[in-house]
Amino acid sequence: THFRFTVSVAVLATLLLYFPRLPAFPTAVLAGMAIFMGRSAVQMTFDQAAFAQVMAINSPSIVYYISYGACFHVFRLRRMVKNLPALILFLSVSDVCSNIVELVTRGEPLRGNPETVFSYLVGVAVLRAVLAVGAYYSLRRYQAFVLAEEQAARYTELTVMIAQLKAELYYLRKSSQDIERVMEDSYWLYKRLHGRGAADLDAAQALAVARNIHEVKKDYHRVAAGIEA
Numbered sequence: 420t421h422f423r424f425t426v427s428v429a430v431l432a433t434l435l436l437y438f439p440r441l442p443a444f445p446t447a448v449l450a451g452m453a454i455f456m457g458r459s460a461v462q463m464t465f466d467q468a469a470f471a472q473v474m475a476i477n478s479p480s481i482v483y484y485i486s487y488g489a490c491f492h493v494f495r496l497r498r499m500v501k502n503l504p505a506l507i508l509f510l511s512v513s514d515v516c517s518n519i520v521e522l523v524t525r526g527e528p529l530r531g532n533p534e535t536v537f538s539y540l541v542g543v544a545v546l547r548a549v550l551a552v553g554a555y556y557s558l559r560r561y562q563a564f565v566l567a568e569e570q571a572a573r574y575t576e577l578t579v580m581i582a583q584l585k586a587e588l589y590y591l592r593k594s595s596q597d598i599e600r601v602m603e604d605s606y607w608l609y610k611r612l613h614g615r616g617a618a619d620l621d622a623a624q625a626l627a628v629a630r631n632i633h634e635v636k637k638d639y640h641r642v643a644a645g646i647e648a
Contacts, residue, residue: 420527421476424543427454428487432496432510432551437558439497447488451481479524486517500555507548514544602632 431450435443458477462468468476490513499506518540605628 420525422522422525422527423480425454426547426550428514429547429550429554431484431487432491432548433554433558435491436497436500436551436555443491443497444485444488447484447491448481451484454484455481479521482524483517483521486520487513490516503552507545507552510548510551511541511544514547515540518544598632598635605632 427450431447435441435446455477458480459473462473462476463470494509494513496506496509496513499509515537522536
């Protein structure tokens with residue numbers, strides 16, 4: 420018959436589960452229209468089928484996706500992502516119900532054994548549900564892996580930055596020690612000039628140099644304390 424099982428349903432369910440902001444019903448309707456147009460284009464191009472015939476064959480597929488989107492929304496399947504058995508069960512139920520709606524629309528259940536048809540519907544529905552859930556969890560694990568890599572890269576950058584800051588801190592401390600020695604030398608020069616009765620201007624200049632160097636030393640200490648904090 421013209422009834423088809425496709426993997427696109429599993430892909431649709433995976434996307435709806437993975438992207439929580441994606442509206443379930445409108446997305447399913449758009450998927451159904453895309454399937455309809457794709458099949459119709461292929462049949463009209465390669466099979467040279469008439470437009471009315473193509474419409475009659477492929478329009479029930481839109482009904483399937485409308486039903487599937489409605490079931491997905493009504494059952495609130497996104498709330499079951501942490502309950503794996505329930506998620507697979509209700510995805511399968513949504514698939515079976517939508518297939519039944521499509522078969523009724525096509526009028527095809529009357530052509531075969533209902534028990535055989537139903538067993539096929541259930542088997543395919545469970546398979547597609549398992550595929551969708553497996554793909555969803557694979558995407559989630561991949562997302563976690565990517566986030567872990569990004570965090571590791573940021574941690575590495577922070578480690579390198581901290582190492583560079585520690586190197587700069589080492590040079591600040593070394594410069595602070597050098598400045599302290601120069602300050603001491605300037606102060607002792609002031610004492611010697613003052614003790615030898617040198618001109619007051621020379622002694623004052625030596626003392627001013629010591630004070631300025633002391634202020635620079637305090638600024639270095641503030642910078643080092645800020646880096647350590």
